[in-house]
Amino acid sequence: MELRLFQPKFTLTRTRKINYTCLLLIIIICIDVYVLDNKNSFISYLSIIICLGLSLVGSFYRINNLKKIKAYQGKFIGQIYLNNESITIKTSTTESFKIIEIEKISFKIISIKGMDDGRTTSKFYYENGLYNGTENSLTITLKNGIIKKYNFEYTSENSFKNQKDLIEHYYQIRLIEYLEGVDLLGLDTKDEWKNFKKLRNAYNKKICQN
Secondary structure, three states: OEEEEEEEOOOOOHHHHHHHHHHHHHHHHHHHHHHOOOOOOHHHHHHHHHHHHHHHHHHHHHHHOOOOEOOOOEEEEEEEEEOOOEEEEEOOOEEEEEHHHEEEEEEEOOOOEOOEOOOOOOOOOOOOOEOOOOOEEEEEEEOOOOEEEEEEEOEOOOOHHHHHHHHHHHHHOOOOOHHHHHHHHOOOOHHHHHHHHHHHHHHHHHHHHO
16 A cells, blocks of 8 residues: 655645734734724724735635535655555655564545545634545554654555555554554445454464464
8 A cells, every 4th residue: 555655844825824924913903002002093993904805805715615525735755555564654765664674554534535624614713624634644553662663645546445454454464553543444334344453363373273
C-alpha cells in the first residue's frame, strides 16, 4: 500500500485572514471606546462595517465553493509504503522499519479527499467545502521506545478498505487493535465483527501448530 507523505505548514487561509483582520478591528474598537473614550467614533463604526463586510464576503466564497477541495496547507514530500514485511518512509532519504521492529501502529483518519467537511453552517469558517484529505496521520511505536509520526493524504481510491489483507495481517500480528481494524475496514455488521475478531485466534493456532 502506498500513501502520499504530507508535511503540514501554517498557512494564512481565507478563514484566518478574515478572522485575524476582524480580531484586530475589534481590538481597535475596544481601545477607541474604552481607552480613548470615543463612544461615537467614526473609526469604531467603520471597523464594525468592515468586519461585517469581510464576514459576508467570506460566507459568499464558502457557499460558492462547497463543491471544491480545500487548498493544501503544506506540501507533499514523499511516500509511505506499507506491506507485510516492513513500513518504509521515502523522502529525500529513505527510512525503513521491519515489522519485527515495530511494537504497534496507529492510524488517525480525520478526512478523506473529496468528502464533504460537514461544516456548511459553521460560523467564522470560510474555506472550500470538500476535504483535501491531508489531516490524517500514521504513528509508529518501535520496540525500542521511539515514536514516529507522519501525516499523509487519504483518498477513497486508496482506501484501507481496498487493502483488507494487509489490515487483517496487521491485526493478526497485534500491530493494530481490534476496534481500529474494524474502523479502517468499515465493518458494520455483527457477522463481519465476529469474523474479523476470530482472525487473531486462528493465526495464533496456526503459529502454534507450526
